[in-house]
Structure formats: C-alpha cells, structure tokens
Amino acid sequence: xxxxxxxIALAVGVYAQRAAGALFVTTDRLSPTARRVxxxxxxxxxxxxxxxxxxxxxxxxxxxxxxxxxxxxALCAWRNLPMFVTVIAAATVTACVRALA
Amino acid sequence: MKxxxxxxxxxxxMVFPTGxxxxxxxxxxxxxxxxxVGFTVAVLHVTEGTSPIVMLAAVFLVNSVTPTLAxxxxxxxxxxxxAGVLSGWLVSTRFGLFAAAIAPRLWxxxxxxxxxxxxxxxxxxxxxxxxxxxxxxxxxxxxxxxxLCVPWWFAGSIGAVIGASVGxxxxxxxxxxxxxxxxxxxxxxxxxxSGLTMAVVAAVAALALVEVTPGGxxxxxxxxxxxxxxxxxxxxxxxxxxTEPAPC
Numbered sequence: 001x002x003x004x005x006x007x008i009a010l011a012v013g014v015y016a017q018r019a020a021g022a023l024f025v026t027t028d029r030l031s032p033t034a035r036r037v038x039x040x041x042x043x044x045x046x047x048x049x050x051x052x053x054x055x056x057x058x059x060x061x062x063x064x065x066x067x068x069x070x071x072x073x074a075l076c077a078w079r080n081l082p083m084f085v086t087v088i089a090a091a092t093v094t095a096c097v098r099a100l101a
Numbered sequence: 102m103k104x105x106x107x108x109x110x111x112x113x114x115m116v117f118p119t120g121x122x123x124x125x126x127x128x129x130x131x132x133x134x135x136x137x138v139g140f141t142v143a144v145l146h147v148t149e150g151t152s153p154i155v156m157l158a159a160v161f162l163v164n165s166v167t168p169t170l171a172x173x174x175x176x177x178x179x180x181x182x183x184a185g186v187l188s189g190w191l192v193s194t195r196f197g198l199f200a201a202a203i204a205p206r207l208w209x210x211x212x213x214x215x216x217x218x219x220x221x222x223x224x225x226x227x228x229x230x231x232x233x234x235x236x237x238x239x240x241x242x243x244x245x246x247x248x249l250c251v252p253w254w255f256a257g258s259i260g261a262v263i264g265a266s267v268g269x270x271x272x273x274x275x276x277x278x279x280x281x282x283x284x285x286x287x288x289x290x291x292x293x294x295s296g297l298t299m300a301v302v303a304a305v306a307a308l309a310l311v312e313v314t315p316g317g318x319x320x321x322x323x324x325x326x327x328x329x330x331x332x333x334x335x336x337x338x339x340x341x342x343x344t345e346p347a348p349c
Contacts, residue, residue: 001150001176002159002169006186010172011162013190015219021200022218023211030201038194040331041324042167043296044303045191046287048323049171051304052178053280056311059179069277070284077288084137090281094274 065101069094116247118240122231128248131224136252138282142166143260144267145278149173153261160257164219164250167192167286174279175320184317191324199226206230206238220246298334303327 030038054070056062073090081089117125139160146156146169159169168189175185200221206229207217225245232238267273290296307323314322 002146002155002173003151004155004158006172006182007155007159007162007169009186010159010168010189011164013186014163014165014168014193014196017190017193017197018200018218018221019215021197021202022204022207022214022221025197025201025204035198036331037328038198040299040328041194042192043287043290043299044324044327044331045171045188045320046167046283047300047303047327048307048320049174049188049192050280050283050287050300051307051323052311052320053174053283054277055308056178059311059316061308061312065274066277066280069274070280073277073281073284074288077285082137083134083282083285084141086285087137087141087278087281090277091274094277095272096274098271098274 065094065097068097115240116244118237118244121237121241121244123228123241123244127228128244131245132248132252135249136256138166139253139256140260141278141282142170143257144264145170145275146173147261147264148267148275149177153265156261156264157258160254160261165193165196165222167283170279170283174283175317177279178311178319179316180320181315181317184321188317188320191321195223196221199223202226203229203238203242206235207242208239217242217246220250222246222249225249295331295335299327299331302330 050070054066057064069090069092072093073086076086076089117123117128143156143160146159147153151159163169171192172185172189175188176182180188200218203221203226204214207214225242225248228245229238229242232241267275287296287300291300303323303326306326307319310319310322
C-alpha cells in the first residue's frame with residue numbers, strides 16, 4: 001500500500017536520479033563498470049520481484065493460481081502480444097484457476 | 102479563426118513532427134500501451150489499499166510505474182517499508198542513464214533540462230536518440246513524451262479515482278497483474294542470454310532466501326547475486342554495452 005511518505009520518498013529518489021543524469025552526468029565520463037551496474041540493476045531487481053510476487057505468499061513458497069496466470073503472461077510476452085493482452089491473460093487465467101480450485 | 106487554424110497546425114506539428122523517423126503508428130502504440138499500463142497499475146494500487154489521492158500524487162510525482170510496483174510487491178511479500186523504497190529507487194537507475202544519454206542533444210538551458218528530466222522514460226528517449234539531427238531529436242523527444250505522458254497521466258488518474266469500485270482484486274486475478282506487467286517490461290531483455298541468466302539467478306536466489314531471511318532481504322540479495330552472475334557470464338565486454346531502453 002502506498003502512503004504519503006512512501007510516495008514522497010519514491011518521487012524524490014526517482015527524480016534525483018533523472019535530474020542527476022540530465023544535469024551532471026555525461027555517459028562517457030562514467031566508468032564502464034559503473035555504467036554496467038546501473039544498466040543491469042533494474043533487470044536484476046525486477047526479476048527477483050517477479051519471482052517473489054508469483055511464487056510466494058506472506059514469506060512462504062506457494063504455487064497457486066498466480067503461477068498459471070504469470071505463465072500465460074510469459075507466453076503472451078514471448079509471442080510479442082501487446083501489454084494489455086498480456087495483462088488481461090494473466091488476470092483471466094488466475095481468476096479462472098482460482099474459481100475452479 | 103485564422104490563428105485558431107494556425108495553432109491547430111502547430112499542435113499537430115508538435116505531436117506528429119514531420120520529416121522525422123517518428124511515425125504516427127509508433128505514437129499511437131506508445132499512447133495505447135501507456136494508457137492501459139497506467140490504468141491497470143493505478144487500479145491495482147488502489148484495490149490494494151492505497152488512497153485515491155495518494156495514488157494521484159504517485160502518478161504525477163513519481164511519474165513511473167516500476168518504482169511503485171516494486172515497492173508494493175516487496176512490502177506485500179513481507180518486506181519492510183525501507184526495503185520497498187530501496188527497491189523502488191533501484192529499479193529506476195535506468196532513467197538516470199537514459200537522461201544522461203539524451204541530455205547533450207537536448208537544450209543547453211539547465212532549467213529546461215531539469216524539467217525534461219522528469220519525463221525521462223525508456224521509449225521517448227530511445228526514439229529521440231534515433232534521430233541523426235539534434236533539432237529533430239528535440240522535436241521527437243517532445244512528441245514522444247506527449248504520447249507517453251498524457252495517456253499515462255489521464256489513465257492513471259481515472260484508475261486512481263474509480264479503482265476502489267473494481268471489487269475484490271484476488272477474485273479478478275489482479276494480484277497476478279503485478280508480476281505480469283513487470284515480466285512484460287523485462288521480457289525483451291530475456292531474449293538475450295546474459296539477460297536470461299541474470300533473471301534466472303535473481304529468481305532462484307529470491308525464492309531460496311524467502312523463507313530464511315527477513316522480508317526485503319531476498320529481493321536485494323537476489324539483485325546482488327544477479328549482478329555477480331552477469332559479470333561471471335560476461336566478464337569483460339569489448340565495449341561498454343549501450344543503454345538499451347526496454348519498452349515501458
């Protein structure tokens with residue numbers, strides 16, 4: 001759940017990174033290592049977040065309807081379908097599996 | 102009437118810049134994608150308990166979906182608020198790099214750059230960078246930012262306001278939409294071997310740690326493990342890889 005302090009902290013942190021890039025950093029002055037880390041970090045974090053939100057529940061491993069929904073989403077993304085199709089497929093499959101179970 | 106016609110023309114010129122590589126099809130695709138993502142994500146946060154006014158603030162002030170999604174996912178998995186905020190910051194490092202990549206081609210004025218920084222996203226910068234001429238790069242940056250931000254702000258606001266009336270999110274399968282949107286965002290990178298290796302390592306590490314470490318640790322530790330796997334798989338690239346913007 002988002003709250004005011006969280007939104008403000010996220011807004012400041014995200015804008016600070018954008019402004020730092022736009023105003024102070026020139027990419028050729030960054031070391032290749034720093035550049036690689038900054039470039040790879042989002043994928044590293046997002047992949048972990050996807051795994052946790054799909055396969056855990058309250059800190060415990062849990063294979064349930066969400067797994068089927070996200071698998072459907074992966075199939076859609078793999079077939080290059082638009083994001084709204086991917087999203088609808090994930091929700092529909094999850095809701096159906098949950099209703100059947 | 103004449104001036105009205107002229108301002109309509111200049112408006113059209115702003116959103117569909119002639120003589121650039123930015124096509125109408127691309128403009129509409131971006132607009133549609135950000136509309137659906139904005140609406141979905143706002144509804145998702147509101148059904149999860151976020152108040153509509155806080156969600157509106159998040160749409161305009163954070164101005165990106167990945168940080169709020171990452172925060173919500175980490176805290177819903179039992180992570181602390183601090184771990185959630187940290188994850189939110191770490192998923193937006195890419196914006197700083199993109200902003201730095203395009204900055205020299207935009208305006209010299211610091212004020213204009215500071216304003217344009219707030220709308221640094223992946224696709225608008227990628228499309229602007231594609232223009233060989235700096236003047237065209239600026240025009241495409243403005244047009245693509247328009248096609249991205251206006252639908253996203255509009256749909257995000259609608260989602261924030263009506264989200265509460267959507268009903269039980271679990272019954273509608275909306276809890277699977279969090280990971281589905283994030284997966285769609287990273288999917289282009291999973292088609293490359295190094296990206297796939299990183300993602301698999303992060304996922305396995307996060308799941309291995311989730312039952313034995315406090316909430317918030319798994320995702321950060323998984324991120325670190327994933328970076329190490331990236332180095333191990335590709336220790337010394339000949340040249341630093343270009344920042345390749347992913348869609349959304």
